[in-house]
Amino acid sequence: MAERTDSPQVLPDVSALSIGILGGTGDQGRGLARRFALAGHTVLIGSRSAQRAQEAAEGVGARGAENAVVAAEADIVIVAVPWEGHRQLLESLREPLDGKIVVDCVNPLGFDKQGAHALPVEEGSAAQQAAAVLTGSRVVAAFHHVSAVLLLDPSVEEVDLDVLVLGDDREATDIVQALASRITGARGVYAGRLRNAGQVEAMTANLISINRRYKVHAGLRVTDV
Secondary structure, three states: OOOOOOOOOOOOOOOOOOEEEEOOOOHHHHHHHHHHHHOOOOEEEEEOOHHHHHHHHOOOOOEEEEHHHHHHHOOEEEEOOOHHHHHHHHHHOHHHHOOOEEEEOOOOEEEEOOEEEEOOOOOOOHHHHHHHHOOOOEEEEOOOOOOHHHHHOOOOOOOOEEEEEEEOOHHHHHHHHHHHOOOOOEEEEEOOOHHHHHHHHHHHHHHHHHHHHHOOOOOOOOOOO
16 A cells, blocks of 8 residues: 655644634533633633623633624634524624634534434525625634533543534634644544535534433544544
């Protein structure tokens, strides 16, 4: 078999970037905030209520503020709101998010007696909906499969998984790959154009099924990369 000659991807230095998390009062948002704060980033947690945001930020090394303030101040903004409020929130923040990298990690899922299942999205995915709303932003899809339990657990020093990163802007996806790799144990892996985000979001339902069956907090690893 021929030896591989391709060199590892050189990613940009993102250590000085501030990170805002919209809807960061939930476990996923707080978990990401905690890990990025541990990596040395300035982290802002956003909510409709500044007080609720400040309460969520306590203990994870972040600062809380209203969503509009976070959207305006942060260098990169992660969207971690429930699917039901996704479009409405983004429509309200078009202006402060203009020109910024916006990372969408929302999974449109439903739950019934059979477990989790993917919901249909008119635009194809939550990330594509974000791109349709935020026409002036650089939308990237990432962080869909990171366990909030592991992110928040202080006994877990390394989060063992790959973060699939999708987008149409190569510079933006490189930055988000580098950002994912700031989480100890994690690695950002480019996984295609934004049009392919739907199956990545939907795969979260499969991971939830794995977690329930095996009583674990499963993640993904990409081999031979």
